[in-house]
Amino acid sequence: MPIDFKTTLRTAELACLNLKSGLSPEEAPAALARLTKELTDIINYFNILNEINTSEVEPLYSPLLEVAGLRPDEPERRANPEELLSQAPNRLGSFFVVPKII
Amino acid sequence: MNEIYKLTLTEVVEKLKSRQISATEMISAALARIEVTEPNLKACLTILGDQALSAARKLDQDGPDPTRPLWGVPVTVKDVFCTKGIRTTAASRYLENYIPAYDAQVVIKLRQAGAVIVAKTNLDEFAMGSSTEFSAFGPTRNPWNLTKVPGGSSGGAAASVVAFQTPGALGTDTGGSIRQPATLCGCVGLKPTYGRVSRYGIVAYGSSLDQAGPLARRVRDCASLLSVIAGYDDRDATSSLHQTDDYTTAQPVTLRGFKLGLPQELWNIKLDPDIEDALKNALKILEETGVELRSVNLPHLKYSVAAYYILATAEASTNLARYDGVRYGHRSNNPQDLTELYMASRSEALGPEVRRRILLGTFALSAGYYDTYYKKAAQVRRLIRDDYYQALTDCDLLITPVSSLLAWDFGSFIQDPLTLYQLDLMTLPVNLAGLPALALPVTLGKTSGLPVGLQLIGRPFDEINIISAGLALEELFPPLR
Numbered sequence: 001m002p003i004d005f006k007t008t009l010r011t012a013e014l015a016c017l018n019l020k021s022g023l024s025p026e027e028a029p030a031a032l033a034r035l036t037k038e039l040t041d042i043i044n045y046f047n048i049l050n051e052i053n054t055s056e057v058e059p060l061y062s063p064l065l066e067v068a069g070l071r072p073d074e075p076e077r078r079a080n081p082e083e084l085l086s087q088a089p090n091r092l093g094s095f096f097v098v099p100k101i102i
Numbered sequence: 103m104n105e106i107y108k109l110t111l112t113e114v115v116e117k118l119k120s121r122q123i124s125a126t127e128m129i130s131a132a133l134a135r136i137e138v139t140e141p142n143l144k145a146c147l148t149i150l151g152d153q154a155l156s157a158a159r160k161l162d163q164d165g166p167d168p169t170r171p172l173w174g175v176p177v178t179v180k181d182v183f184c185t186k187g188i189r190t191t192a193a194s195r196y197l198e199n200y201i202p203a204y205d206a207q208v209v210i211k212l213r214q215a216g217a218v219i220v221a222k223t224n225l226d227e228f229a230m231g232s233s234t235e236f237s238a239f240g241p242t243r244n245p246w247n248l249t250k251v252p253g254g255s256s257g258g259a260a261a262s263v264v265a266f267q268t269p270g271a272l273g274t275d276t277g278g279s280i281r282q283p284a285t286l287c288g289c290v291g292l293k294p295t296y297g298r299v300s301r302y303g304i305v306a307y308g309s310s311l312d313q314a315g316p317l318a319r320r321v322r323d324c325a326s327l328l329s330v331i332a333g334y335d336d337r338d339a340t341s342s343l344h345q346t347d348d349y350t351t352a353q354p355v356t357l358r359g360f361k362l363g364l365p366q367e368l369w370n371i372k373l374d375p376d377i378e379d380a381l382k383n384a385l386k387i388l389e390e391t392g393v394e395l396r397s398v399n400l401p402h403l404k405y406s407v408a409a410y411y412i413l414a415t416a417e418a419s420t421n422l423a424r425y426d427g428v429r430y431g432h433r434s435n436n437p438q439d440l441t442e443l444y445m446a447s448r449s450e451a452l453g454p455e456v457r458r459r460i461l462l463g464t465f466a467l468s469a470g471y472y473d474t475y476y477k478k479a480a481q482v483r484r485l486i487r488d489d490y491y492q493a494l495t496d497c498d499l500l501i502t503p504v505s506s507l508l509a510w511d512f513g514s515f516i517q518d519p520l521t522l523y524q525l526d527l528m529t530l531p532v533n534l535a536g537l538p539a540l541a542l543p544v545t546l547g548k549t550s551g552l553p554v555g556l557q558l559i560g561r562p563f564d565e566i567n568i569i570s571a572g573l574a575l576e577e578l579f580p581p582l583r
Contacts, residue, residue, distance in 0.1 A: 046411070048408050049412075052402070061480050062536075063536025066343060066344070086201075
């Protein structure tokens with residue numbers, strides 16, 4: 001199936017990506033067209049999978065053959081909260097600061 | 103001993119143990135070699151000079167420890183392994199200044215074994231690519247020819263090992279990212295069974311596909327590194343409880359009567375003439391040595407690139423949703439609202455290939471397309487895995503090429519993502535199936551002078567068999583460096 005500009009932009013919105021970022025208003029349409037063409041080519045290629053009937057096949061989401069091991073259900077502190085918070089670009093005490101929401 | 107940097111990992115271990123060289127001498131030699139080679143190679147993103155030297159001095163003060171198998175050995179780790187207090191970039195502008203608060207489990211294990219990390223190596227951003235050209239900090243160059251790519255995404259690791267910066271390195275392999283650069287640069291690369299090595303503290307790309315593993319100039323050196331990093335980790339829910347072998351005890355297999363399966367679908371693919379010539383000759387030598395070469399089939403192989411790129415990008419789009427400009431990493435200046443903060447932070451700092459893969463994965467997971475693409479790809483994945491299991495029932499291992507191309511010129515495929523994806527056909531089905539595989543160099547191409555390699559693929563958790571066969575093949579095809 002062909003991907004149109006609208007689908008590209010909708011997908012970008014879902015992915016929280018601004019496709020015009022870093023581009024001038026003159027550059028943006030050509031970049032969007034190029035990306036849409038690339039996505040179309042790749043997704044058309046994905047459609048090769050329709051050649052196979054998989055109606056009776058269970059999906060395999062992970063190749064691991066066994067059930068995951070469980071660690072003891074005991075609380076533990078593995079990293080220092082201050083060290084973890086120190087990487088926040090903007091913080092206030094133990095809170096992350098973001099633009100006003102309401 | 104002026105050229106101790108050229109020693110293999112096994113030789114380094116011996117010389118350190120017998121105190122013919124000190125840890126400080128060895129680490130200094132590695133750092134000096136890095137200094138000499140880096141201007142041309144650009145394999146390292148962060149060099150840990152002072153820290154590595156101070157660790158080496160401490161080791162020397164305490165003296166060699168027989169319980170620490172890599173005591174004093176210089177190694178590099180790909181810059182996707184979190185290192186406490188040392189920046190971990192994943193070759194992305196987004197994480198350019200990110201300093202983790204913890205070590206990846208394999209980093210802990212390396213240090214416990216006495217290894218000294220001297221540098222963190224370059225890669226394609228978030229391990230998405232096969233040439234290191236998508237590194238936000240510039241590409242690594244191939245040590246055999248600086249105008250060629252080193253492969254990827256662990257291109258920095260492979261180039262570093264081949265340029266004698268260290269005798270061993272750790273990389274990660276999601277679709278061939280250890281094996282393909284190892285081959286393009288001419289060293290050995292081992293991708294363990296999914297679950298064999300902990301993924302705790304590895305910057306995630308495709309969580310059902312990612313696996314850490316070693317690169318070195320000798321098979322035995324890869325075995326030593328694997329012995330250190332393999333094993334169950336209760337912090338990785340996908341880590342396997344399957345018993346670990348002592349890979350260092352592996353002995354070369356007897357090649358007479360050893361059964362190697364040749365997947366016809368992979369051997370019928372058009373190869374670069376240099377590769378075709380070298381691999382045909384290699385198969386002839388194997389046959390003359392008494393190896394039983396058997397034709398096997400992988401009927402669903404042609405669907406593997408499509409299935410892989412749906413699943414890998416879907417997992418990537420989920421994993422990379424965490425980069426939102428709030429908790430760590432890049433944050434856009436002065437966003438108007440929360441949505442703009444997310445969008446601008448991501449869009450400003452994630453590179454073109456990463457954004458492309460996020461978009462593909464988001465599309466495959468979006469309403470109306472989930473069953474058509476994501477679920478379908480997972481169903482095909484089972485068929486591909488079953489093909490590999492079936493092919494392995496009648497032979498000891500499978501043998502295949504690693505890459506249909508030799509190391510290529512920079513820029514060759516940068517505008518052609520689909521072709522670049524299709525080049526992964528030899529390696530990525532192994533990740534879909536979760537199997538272990540070893541890439542080892544065979545020779546240099548006659549006209550190109552560039553490395554050519556072979557891949558051995560085994561049953562789940564049968565690394566010891568792959569290593570043993572690799573040791574035997576290494577006697578037939580001497581290492582290139």
